[in-house]
Every structure is written in structure tokens, then in C-alpha cells.
Amino acid sequence: MQLARVxxxxxxxxxxxxxxxxxxxxxxxxxxxxxxxGRPLVAVDAVGAGAGEEVFFVRGREASFPFHPGEPPVDAGVVGIVDQWDSA
Amino acid sequence: MQLARVxxxxxxxxxxxxxxxxxxxxxxxxxxxxxxxGRPLVAVDAVGAGAGEEVFFVRGREASFPFHPGEPPVDAGVVGIVDQWDSA
Amino acid sequence: MQLARVxxxxxxxxxxxxxxxxxxxxxxxxxxxxxxxGRPLVAVDAVGAGAGEEVFFVRGREASFPFHPGEPPVDAGVVGIVDQWDSA
Amino acid sequence: MQLARVxxxxxxxxxxxxxxxxxxxxxxxxxxxxxxxGRPLVAVDAVGAGAGEEVFFVRGREASFPFHPGEPPVDAGVVGIVDQWDSA
Amino acid sequence: MQLARVxxxxxxxxxxxxxxxxxxxxxxxxxxxxxxxGRPLVAVDAVGAGAGEEVFFVRGREASFPFHPGEPPVDAGVVGIVDQWDSA
Incomplete structure (x- = not known):
């Protein structure tokens, strides 16, 4: 997954x-x-994220898992809103 | 997904x-x-997009979903024509 | 898919x-x-392409679809020989 | 897989x-x-790795295999802690 | 697939x-x-390749196919040892 801002x-x-x-x-x-x-991309939202929030997103078919049994043709999806991260 | 022009x-x-x-x-x-x-690529069309239009496309096996139960060997497909996007 | 030369x-x-x-x-x-x-890669041939020809190839598991029900462990496959393309 | 540090x-x-x-x-x-x-990424942990350790991680749907039958929407996962590697 | 040296x-x-x-x-x-x-990576061996040999490897879930019905969480695997290649 990657960190991103909406x-x-x-x-x-x-x-x-x-x-x-x-x-x-x-x-x-x-x-x-x-x-x-890196360049901006389009992702489907699975957690109710809004503009300005820091999130992490998943690439690939996994992006459609939160919509099961629906199968939207997506390759990127926001699956979490970040409270914080620390980097040593 | 990524934004693109046909x-x-x-x-x-x-x-x-x-x-x-x-x-x-x-x-x-x-x-x-x-x-x-980035470099141009070849994508299968699932929404009737035409030259000059702004679209978004999906990568990976998901590109074949709109053709179900067909299984064309594709890894990129246009799944939406963009009306507009806004970037804060 | 991407355009390529054999x-x-x-x-x-x-x-x-x-x-x-x-x-x-x-x-x-x-x-x-x-x-x-970009750099050259190795792809399995599904259409009888030969040296010098312009083709397009697919990445990922889809590359094995033309060999169904065989499941060769491949991640790139030539699925079309290009007659022409136009770019506006 | 790729080598990485937590x-x-x-x-x-x-x-x-x-x-x-x-x-x-x-x-x-x-x-x-x-x-x-390359840039840092977010990965799910499957082996109990901690800060500072050298690991290798897998990309793609395979990252969810250690959680079977769970299907977390992840695209990167740590699957091994490296004792050593040698490079000729 | 890509060419590589072990x-x-x-x-x-x-x-x-x-x-x-x-x-x-x-x-x-x-x-x-x-x-x-490009950068070195870690791959699982399916053909008995050794240090110094030239090989080609596959990315993605296909890397686990040679271990079927096992499902190791791998995203890269050596599937052939190269005798030679020619490039026009």
C-alpha cells in the first residue's frame, strides 16, 4: 500500500x-x-475519505474486495485513513 | 486508475x-x-470513448471485467469518460 | 497493452x-x-509474430489466457500484430 | 520480492x-x-517483524495469502525476516 | 518475463x-x-539455477505456479535458464 493525500x-x-x-x-x-x-491517480473510496485527508490505498484487484460481491473494475482503492505514522 | 486522453x-x-x-x-x-x-499505452474500450476525450482507465485483469463472460487477454481498459475533475 | 517491436x-x-x-x-x-x-523484455508468442514485426503485448496473468487450459508461468505475451496505429 | 528495512x-x-x-x-x-x-511503502506484517529489521516483502494479492481464509485488501506484505544475503 | 543474472x-x-x-x-x-x-530483487527458484547463470523470471502470482498445489506467497520466480538470446 502507499501513503497519499486526497x-x-x-x-x-x-x-x-x-x-x-x-x-x-x-x-x-x-x-x-x-x-x-509520483503522479496522482484515481482510486475508489472504501472508507469515506475526504479532501485533504491522509490515507493509504491498495493497488490491484484487491481494491475491489471491500465491494464484494460487487466487482467494480478498479485497480486502486482507499482502504484506510491514517491517524499517524512514525518513521525511524 | 489513471487519467488519460484518447x-x-x-x-x-x-x-x-x-x-x-x-x-x-x-x-x-x-x-x-x-x-x-508517462508513455502512451493500448487499452480496450468499454464505454464508447473517442479520440480527444478525457477518460480514466484501469490496469490489470480488471480491464476484462466489462466483457464478462468473455475473457479478452487485456491489461488496460477505459472504464469511464471524465466530465470533470477538481484538484485542490 | 503496450506497443513493441520483436x-x-x-x-x-x-x-x-x-x-x-x-x-x-x-x-x-x-x-x-x-x-x-523502456527496457526489452521476454514475452510468450500467441499469434505467430516474427522478428521485426510491430506488435502489442499484454502483461500479467492474462498473458497465459491464449494457452488455456494450459497455465504457463508467464507475465507477458504478444496478443496482436499491428497493421497500423494513428496518433492524433 | 524485494529487500527492505522496517x-x-x-x-x-x-x-x-x-x-x-x-x-x-x-x-x-x-x-x-x-x-x-525507491520510495517507502506500507505493508502488512505476516512474520512479526519489528523496526530496524531487514526483511523481504511480496507485492500483489499474494500478500494476503498468510491470512487465509481472511482476505485483507492488501498489496504488499512482509513474508520473511532476512538473516543474511550474499551478493557475488 | 525479464532477463537476469543470479x-x-x-x-x-x-x-x-x-x-x-x-x-x-x-x-x-x-x-x-x-x-x-534496474534494481536487484528476490525470486524463488523453480529450475535449479545457480550463481552466475543467466535466467529469465516471471513476476506476479504466476511465480507460484511451479509449486502447485502449494501456494507460496511469492511475486517473482525463475522459470528458465537461458542458453542464449539473439537481438537483431
Missing amino acids: IGTVVATRKDENLHGTTLLLLQPLSADRAPA | IGTVVATRKDENLHGTTLLLLQPLSADRAPA | IGTVVATRKDENLHGTTLLLLQPLSADRAPA | IGTVVATRKDENLHGTTLLLLQPLSADRAPA | IGTVVATRKDENLHGTTLLLLQPLSADRAPA
């Missing part, structure tokens, strides 16, 4: 039917010291 | 039989400010 | 038994303007 | 329910000569 | 139980002209 949302009227009802977030991945690291 | 199409007469009838789009991934980000 | 073949006598009978191609990924993009 | 932990109260009870580690991937290589 | 082994006493009995190799990926390309 920087926005994506609106799409025409999309795969299994995506209806999902929230699509725009994420900026973060390094351990909270600096932007 | 920049073309790919024509292939000789291909895996499970790809027959699909539309193969050439995509340019985009950053949050709509600048090209 | 630049060679790989010969391996000692290999996983599920790879016997397959053809292993050496591919050079291409950008949209046909320039080399 | 550099911290991640605390998240609000997370997918299948993540409850897991330990989330912050990892710094390492090169063969133990230098940092 | 540059060492990894010793880990504490590891996931499904990894017991496997051999973990340290690999240096190679470019088509045999130069190091």
Missing part, C-alpha cells in the same frame, strides 16, 4: 455500470516525509 | 481471437493538470 | 515444463512515434 | 474491516548493498 | 511457512546487451 474527486457520467454509486478520488501519493511522490 | 486507435488484423470485436485505443496518461505523464 | 528470440533448454513448446520473443517496447521506450 | 508503523483507526487486527509497517526498499532504493 | 542467495530463518523448502535467489535484471538494468 486532492480531489473525479466526476464521470458515462462509466462502466459497476462503477455507479462509487466515489472516485484523486490521490497524490506521498513519501514518508509527506512530500508528493 | 490519442488514437490501433488496427490489428492478426490478433488473439478473444480480441475480435473490441476497440483498441491509444491513450496518453495525464497528470492532474492535464499534462502528458 | 527484436529477437530466447533459447532455454532448462525451463518450467509448462513452457515447453512455447516461443519466447525478445521485445523492445515502443513509444507512439516508434522510438524505443 | 522504518516505522502506520496507525489507522478508520480502515477496511478486514484490516482490523493486522500490523501495518512502513518499509524502505533496499538495494543489494543495503542503500535505500 | 547474483546471490537470501537466507531467512523466520519466514512464512509456505516458503520453507524453497530457494530464494538474488537476481540482477539485465538489458538485452547483458548490462545491469
Whole structure:
């Protein structure tokens, strides 16, 4: 999983039917010291995250697990909102 | 998922039989400010996207989900046409 | 999927038994303007591609789909020979 | 798999329910000569690794295998603590 | 798949139980002209490869196929020892 900040949302009227009802977030991945690291991506929200929050997201088919038995065609999903992390 | 712009199409007469009838789009991934980000790729279309449109695509086996029970050998697929996104 | 040119073949006598009978191609990924993009990789051939041809290949488990019910341990496979592509 | 050093932990109260009870580690991937290589990531712990230890982790759905029949939505997991490695 | 050279082994006493009995190799990926390309990684051996040999490895869940019905949590595995490759 990777750390990220929620920087926005994506609106799409025409999309795969299994995506209806999902929230699509725009994420900026973060390094351990909270600096932007890599390009933003679109992820489905599974935990009610909102703009500005620090989260971690999962890549791959696992991103659809929280929607079981639904199978939205997603490859990235927010699965946790970070309270804090420490880095030695 | 990643944001991208449809920049073309790919024509292939000789291909895996499970790809027959699909539309193969050439995509340019985009950053949050709509600048090209990374190299173009080939994706199967699941939503009727056309040249010039901004879309988001999914990577991995999930790209074949919209074609269920078909199982085209694809690893990238357009699953939504973007109306807009906002980035804080 | 990604565009690529077939630049060679790989010969391996000692290999996983599920790879016997397959053809292993050496591919050079291409950008949209046909320039080399990224490092060469080894892919299994599913369409009869030969040296010099432009193809597109799929990554991941999907690469083994054309060999069903066989399950060769492959993560990249050529699934189409490109006639042409256009890029706006 | 990749070599890494455990550099911290991640605390998240609000997370997918299948993540409850897991330990989330912050990892710094390492090169063969133990230098940092690439950006830190979050991985679930399957072997009781602690801060400062050298480990190797697996990416993808395989990261959830040690939790079977549980299916936590994870894409990286520590599966071994390294005693030593040698590099010719 | 990618070309690589076996540059060492990894010793880990504490590891996931499904990894017991496997051999973990340290690999240096190679470019088509045999130069190091990218960072070393850890892969499970399925063909009896040894230090100094040129091999190709597979990424992803496919790396566990040679151990079926075992399901070791691995994401990279050596599936062939290269006799030669030619690059046009």
C-alpha cells in the first residue's frame, strides 16, 4: 500500500455500470516525509475519505474486495485513513 | 486508475481471437493538470470513448471485467469518460 | 497493452515444463512515434509474430489466457500484430 | 520480492474491516548493498517483524495469502525476516 | 518475463511457512546487451539455477505456479535458464 493525500474527486457520467454509486478520488501519493511522490491517480473510496485527508490505498484487484460481491473494475482503492505514522 | 486522453486507435488484423470485436485505443496518461505523464499505452474500450476525450482507465485483469463472460487477454481498459475533475 | 517491436528470440533448454513448446520473443517496447521506450523484455508468442514485426503485448496473468487450459508461468505475451496505429 | 528495512508503523483507526487486527509497517526498499532504493511503502506484517529489521516483502494479492481464509485488501506484505544475503 | 543474472542467495530463518523448502535467489535484471538494468530483487527458484547463470523470471502470482498445489506467497520466480538470446 502507499501513503497519499486526497486532492480531489473525479466526476464521470458515462462509466462502466459497476462503477455507479462509487466515489472516485484523486490521490497524490506521498513519501514518508509527506512530500508528493509520483503522479496522482484515481482510486475508489472504501472508507469515506475526504479532501485533504491522509490515507493509504491498495493497488490491484484487491481494491475491489471491500465491494464484494460487487466487482467494480478498479485497480486502486482507499482502504484506510491514517491517524499517524512514525518513521525511524 | 489513471487519467488519460484518447490519442488514437490501433488496427490489428492478426490478433488473439478473444480480441475480435473490441476497440483498441491509444491513450496518453495525464497528470492532474492535464499534462502528458508517462508513455502512451493500448487499452480496450468499454464505454464508447473517442479520440480527444478525457477518460480514466484501469490496469490489470480488471480491464476484462466489462466483457464478462468473455475473457479478452487485456491489461488496460477505459472504464469511464471524465466530465470533470477538481484538484485542490 | 503496450506497443513493441520483436527484436529477437530466447533459447532455454532448462525451463518450467509448462513452457515447453512455447516461443519466447525478445521485445523492445515502443513509444507512439516508434522510438524505443523502456527496457526489452521476454514475452510468450500467441499469434505467430516474427522478428521485426510491430506488435502489442499484454502483461500479467492474462498473458497465459491464449494457452488455456494450459497455465504457463508467464507475465507477458504478444496478443496482436499491428497493421497500423494513428496518433492524433 | 524485494529487500527492505522496517522504518516505522502506520496507525489507522478508520480502515477496511478486514484490516482490523493486522500490523501495518512502513518499509524502505533496499538495494543489494543495503542503500535505500525507491520510495517507502506500507505493508502488512505476516512474520512479526519489528523496526530496524531487514526483511523481504511480496507485492500483489499474494500478500494476503498468510491470512487465509481472511482476505485483507492488501498489496504488499512482509513474508520473511532476512538473516543474511550474499551478493557475488 | 525479464532477463537476469543470479547474483546471490537470501537466507531467512523466520519466514512464512509456505516458503520453507524453497530457494530464494538474488537476481540482477539485465538489458538485452547483458548490462545491469534496474534494481536487484528476490525470486524463488523453480529450475535449479545457480550463481552466475543467466535466467529469465516471471513476476506476479504466476511465480507460484511451479509449486502447485502449494501456494507460496511469492511475486517473482525463475522459470528458465537461458542458453542464449539473439537481438537483431
